[in-house]
Amino acid sequence: MGFSLVVGVFLTVITANMGGYVDKIKIAQITESISVQVYQNPAYQGYTTEELRKLIDQKVELEIKRLGLDKPFIRFDSFSGFFHSRAFMYLANALTLNLGRSEHIYSSSGSKQVWLIIQERLPYSVLLFTTASLLVFFASLYVALILSRRYGSIWDRLSVALAPLSTAPSWFYGIILILIFASILRLLPFGGLVDIPPPESKVMYALSVLKHMVLPLLGWFISGIFVGVYSWRTFFLIYSSEDYVEMARAKGVPGRPLERRYILRPTLPTIITSFALLLIAAWTGAIITESVFNWPGLGSLYMAAISQFDTPIIVGLTVIYAYLLGVTVFVLDIVYAIVDPRIKVGGGPAA
Amino acid sequence: MRGLLAALKEITRYPSAMVGLFILAFILALAAYAVITIPYGEAIRLWRGGEATWRYNPRTAAPAWIDYLTPKKLLRTVILGPEDAQKEVKVLSERTRRLIFTYTLDYEADVFPSELAVVFKSQYEKKPPRVEVIWRTPDGREFSFGRQIPSGKVHWYTVSQDRDLIASLRGAPEEVLFQDPNAPEKTLKGIHTITIKAYVFEPEADLEAEVVVYGTVYGIAGTDHLRRDIWVALLWGAPIALAFGLGASFGITISSIVFAAIGAWFGGWVDAVVQRLTEIRMVIPTLPILIMVGLFYSKSIWVILAVLIGLNLIESTVKQYRAVFLQEKRTPYIEAARSYGARHLRIIFRYLIPRVIPWVIPSFVLAVPAYVFLEASLSVLGLGDPVLPTWGKLLSDAFSHGALYHGYYYWVLEPAFLLMLTGFGFTLIGYTLDKVFNPKLREI
Numbered sequence: 001m002g003f004s005l006v007v008g009v010f011l012t013v014i015t016a017n018m019g020g021y022v023d024k025i026k027i028a029q030i031t032e033s034i035s036v037q038v039y040q041n042p043a044y045q046g047y048t049t050e051e052l053r054k055l056i057d058q059k060v061e062l063e064i065k066r067l068g069l070d071k072p073f074i075r076f077d078s079f080s081g082f083f084h085s086r087a088f089m090y091l092a093n094a095l096t097l098n099l100g101r102s103e104h105i106y107s108s109s110g111s112k113q114v115w116l117i118i119q120e121r122l123p124y125s126v127l128l129f130t131t132a133s134l135l136v137f138f139a140s141l142y143v144a145l146i147l148s149r150r151y152g153s154i155w156d157r158l159s160v161a162l163a164p165l166s167t168a169p170s171w172f173y174g175i176i177l178i179l180i181f182a183s184i185l186r187l188l189p190f191g192g193l194v195d196i197p198p199p200e201s202k203v204m205y206a207l208s209v210l211k212h213m214v215l216p217l218l219g220w221f222i223s224g225i226f227v228g229v230y231s232w233r234t235f236f237l238i239y240s241s242e243d244y245v246e247m248a249r250a251k252g253v254p255g256r257p258l259e260r261r262y263i264l265r266p267t268l269p270t271i272i273t274s275f276a277l278l279l280i281a282a283w284t285g286a287i288i289t290e291s292v293f294n295w296p297g298l299g300s301l302y303m304a305a306i307s308q309f310d311t312p313i314i315v316g317l318t319v320i321y322a323y324l325l326g327v328t329v330f331v332l333d334i335v336y337a338i339v340d341p342r343i344k345v346g347g348g349p350a351a
Numbered sequence: 352m353r354g355l356l357a358a359l360k361e362i363t364r365y366p367s368a369m370v371g372l373f374i375l376a377f378i379l380a381l382a383a384y385a386v387i388t389i390p391y392g393e394a395i396r397l398w399r400g401g402e403a404t405w406r407y408n409p410r411t412a413a414p415a416w417i418d419y420l421t422p423k424k425l426l427r428t429v430i431l432g433p434e435d436a437q438k439e440v441k442v443l444s445e446r447t448r449r450l451i452f453t454y455t456l457d458y459e460a461d462v463f464p465s466e467l468a469v470v471f472k473s474q475y476e477k478k479p480p481r482v483e484v485i486w487r488t489p490d491g492r493e494f495s496f497g498r499q500i501p502s503g504k505v506h507w508y509t510v511s512q513d514r515d516l517i518a519s520l521r522g523a524p525e526e527v528l529f530q531d532p533n534a535p536e537k538t539l540k541g542i543h544t545i546t547i548k549a550y551v552f553e554p555e556a557d558l559e560a561e562v563v564v565y566g567t568v569y570g571i572a573g574t575d576h577l578r579r580d581i582w583v584a585l586l587w588g589a590p591i592a593l594a595f596g597l598g599a600s601f602g603i604t605i606s607s608i609v610f611a612a613i614g615a616w617f618g619g620w621v622d623a624v625v626q627r628l629t630e631i632r633m634v635i636p637t638l639p640i641l642i643m644v645g646l647f648y649s650k651s652i653w654v655i656l657a658v659l660i661g662l663n664l665i666e667s668t669v670k671q672y673r674a675v676f677l678q679e680k681r682t683p684y685i686e687a688a689r690s691y692g693a694r695h696l697r698i699i700f701r702y703l704i705p706r707v708i709p710w711v712i713p714s715f716v717l718a719v720p721a722y723v724f725l726e727a728s729l730s731v732l733g734l735g736d737p738v739l740p741t742w743g744k745l746l747s748d749a750f751s752h753g754a755l756y757h758g759y760y761y762w763v764l765e766p767a768f769l770l771m772l773t774g775f776g777f778t779l780i781g782y783t784l785d786k787v788f789n790p791k792l793r794e795i
Contacts, residue, residue, distance in 0.1 A: 008634035015640055167720040167774035179763060183755045284638045288728050306646055314643060321636035329634055
């Protein structure tokens, strides 16, 4: 799975460089560092600006040649008999989060390091979308369990009827919710992180953030809950007609322990998988929801980078997304091995 | 094929599927109507043709049917052309003539117009005509708009933006001219008389004028911030959404089945490669990559569609299909096919794949809305197709031009409604198909 992560990031880098965009970022980085070196070097103090520029150009050209940026992206080296590619250099950079410097966007501390800018935004995205995923996940599991107990009731049929509501993504509900609660009723803010100006006290600040989280959370919740309830309900119903469940029921195992031991336990791996998938959907789906709500996380950064054509940020963010997905899947694999005794790691005893 | 028809017959037994089919038929009819009445080129002209195409439409006007829902009488755009005018010509000298046009406007609406403009279409060689517009309200007050020298063949005098006039009227012309002096928030109903006096200075010279009183409602669907008719985009959004959704879903489903079948049939390293690719596919951030493609290479909806299919060639459903194929592989009829010497490809495409078709149809139908919304998502990010009008583009324009802040709700709700309707239609049918084809679900 670690392998998948590497390949995923690799593909991202390749796509990004198809128009030579990563090369450009790299060259800009080289030019920047060489100019700084040259201007700060006391040995060149007597030079005129013209001469300095010439010197920088020469050095940059040398560096470009040294790194092979002037050569094709992938080439065969007949001397060593290997394929050489800048792609691998970029892959190493991406994996070590050496994402270069942005073109226009600054971090709030004034830095242009892409990784620093992303670091600043990441917690906001994690805050909103982990909360959202957890809410949707546990609510749908809980409701589905109740409904599977009351199969055929009005609520059950209602949940089936409402399931198609989940076809729309969360930003779509976000727009509708903004329309209702912010625009018509004027109850909740249109978007953003806190009130302007931000409240002084920490408690008020937190409350203000919470108030701004209501609508995005609600949008996410509506778009996720119905299909969640529907599919879990169906899933539990299928499982609760298994022979061993019937057997336990016949033995007289009461409702709750029966659910816990005979339905939830064997389906745990599936439940965990779907939670991971939900998180993955949250990471990528966040881009638009955040920009609709002007939430200052990665999604809004993406949007800003798109509108200002800030390539290093876009490529860096894509790498980060690939990373997030890869790590989620990786963690999932480990958890899987822990909860499912049938999966053994490396042929050893069950973990 | 017969099985499919039987299945279609069966789903008509479910009321939810009937609703779904009905919705789908409506969207299809809309799409067909769009393609027939507004051909592709015409649609692009109407949406991208430039200001001249939309100049007579009001800006951000609500749909006309809103008029029937509100107690107030709203205003449709009134254009008073040369044929509505009484023309008087007086020869003042050998070269100079005076033309007087008199227009009457019967104003019954309870709201003020959104804008006022006068269009002068003049013919002259060297010396442009001079014109003066005099507006007489129903209660007899008279306002002169000052002298104008229309330059060029068609001259737009946007009354609502004439600063001198706004200063002399102490307010926006479209309000001052129409308000009741005793109750400024109300309109004064009755007959307005607009007189345009023009002096032309060449024997061949001539002038025509149009008075445009922009309304607050327009057409079936209203207009956007550029005065474009939203109806065009609503209509043309249908075929595009269907083509994108169905195309993406079809391409991705088919390729996933083929890869799953190939992996399951050949086994060994082929299967291992397909399996690993499925896992890699899981960690590829699709939306960010589509964003990069849209930004760096091409925003064309068809390029995005191709890339989307390319990225999802091996979907996560491959694992489910593979499990089915592994079972099918050991069935006697496959053994038989093998024993008479059928080639690999024949077995895969003629024996294995047809077996899973019924199984796949529900997931194919259920996946369509996701792709329809994906196009909308890309549009909201500003990466929608640059020429084609789509529902997503409408939503994104509405959102980025503050439709929610200014209360132009129709602009958001119309495309949202159609998007939702399409999603609903496909999902309702998909769920029913799921029940029909997967008997295990039918009991539930």
